[in-house]
Amino acid sequence: MSGLPSCNVLLPGGGHWATCETAERFFARLRGLLGRKTLPDNHVLRIRHCNAVHTVGMKFNLDLIFLSADGRVIRVCRNIPPGRLFVGGGLRAKEVLEAAAGRVDLAAVPPGTRLTFR
Numbered sequence: 001m002s003g004l005p006s007c008n009v010l011l012p013g014g015g016h017w018a019t020c021e022t023a024e025r026f027f028a029r030l031r032g033l034l035g036r037k038t039l040p041d042n043h044v045l046r047i048r049h050c051n052a053v054h055t056v057g058m059k060f061n062l063d064l065i066f067l068s069a070d071g072r073v074i075r076v077c078r079n080i081p082p083g084r085l086f087v088g089g090g091l092r093a094k095e096v097l098e099a100a101a102g103r104v105d106l107a108a109v110p111p112g113t114r115l116t117f118r
Contacts, residue, residue, distance in 0.1 A: 004021040004022055004023055004045075005021070005022045005024075006019060006020060006021050006022070007019075007020050007022065007117045007118055008020065008117070008118050009044065009046075009097070009115050009116075009117055010115065010116045010117070010118060011108060011109070011113070011115065012113065012114055017042075017104070017105070017108055017109065017115065018042045018043060018044045018097075018099070018104050019042060019043050019044075020043070020044050020045070020046045020097070020117060021043070021044075021045050021046065022045075022046045022048065022117075023045060023046065023047045023048065024048045024049070029047050029048065029049070029050060032045060032047060032053065032098065033045055033058060033062075033098055034057050034058065036059070037059055037060070038059075038060050038100045038103075039098075039099060039100040039103060040103070041103045041104075042103065042104055042105075043099065043100075043103070043104075044065075044097040044098060044099045044104060045097070045098045045099075046095060046096075046097050046117070047095060047096050047097075047098065048094075048095045049094065049095065050093075050094075050095055050096050051066065051088060051089050051090065051091070051093035051094065051096070052086055052087060052088040052089060052093075053087050053096055053098065054084060054085050054086060054087070055080055055081065055082045055083060055084040055087065056082070056083060056084070056085060057082070058082040058083075059082065060082070060100050060101065061079050061080060061081050061082070061100070061101035062077075062079075062080045062098050062099065062100065062101055063076070063077070063078050063079065063080070063098075063099045063100070063101050063102070063103070063104060063106055064076070064077040064080060064087060064089075064096055064097070064098055064099075065096065065097040065099075065106070065109055066088075066089025066090065066093040066095075066096050067089075067093065067094060067095045067096070067097065067115065068092050068093065068094060069092075069094045070114065071114050071115045071116060071117070072111075072112060072113065072114045072115075073109050073110065073111050073112060073113045073114075073115065074089055074090055074092055074093050074111060075089045075090060075093065075111065076106055076109065076110070076111065078101065078106060079101045079102070080101070
């Protein structure tokens with residue numbers, strides 16, 4: 001882990017979906033996953049106050065889950081390669097979860113699913 005605050009991401013009903021690091025401060029959000037070689041299975045980086053990301057300088061493909069203010073999944077983007085200048089979640093997106101492509105169960109979090117963080 002990177003020293004960022006961590007928590008668990010829970011599915012409706014309380015089941016564990018992933019372990020989460022949270023980037024809330026400006027420089028942590030700006031850095032994101034840059035410089036990392038990958039993330040472990042079932043780990044995500046939560047970037048708060050964010051409705052779009054880039055993948056310039058990344059070393060691995062990403063799965064992205066954009067969330068609304070109440071934690072509902074708005075958009076899921078799979079296997080986004082490095083070098084993309086813009087990947088947006090839409091106007092309602094308030095944060096994004098970034099995972100190494102294929103390392104989290106995206107079938108468990110279709111649009112409309114409300115995630116909680118503990």
